[in-house]
Amino acid sequence: MQASVQSYGIVNEGKNGCGGKKGVRKTVIAAALAGLMIAGVAGSASAADGAMMASKEKCFGIAKAGKNDCKSVSGAHSCAGQATKDNDPSEFKLVGAGECVKDGGSLTAPK
Secondary structure: OOOOOOOOOOOOOOOOOOOHHHHHHHHHHHHHHHHHHHHHHHHHHHHHHHHHHHOEEEEEOOOOOOOOOOOOOOOOOOOOOOOOOOOOOOOEEEEEOOOOOOOOOEOOOOO
16 A cells, blocks of 8 residues: 655646646746736837927916926926916926917926
């Protein structure tokens, strides 16, 4: 009669119904490929953001209350959407290149 021995290490493929070493290897490879795909998508998204930002400019003094795009240069607040009055010269809105002056704004922040 042969004694039964339990092993808590890596089991041979097919012995526990989970695929053993090959199952682990496939999981690691799949995770690595997913990581590479995500990195590629993030890289192309940041390139697209860079191209979009190249065609935009900060325009001070045209943002409406609650419609600014970032923190106030005067230090009144630190987030987008927190402007308290229309056309505050310390608030900016991103606009297409060449549009700021046409809209009555300024490309430079107040001092």
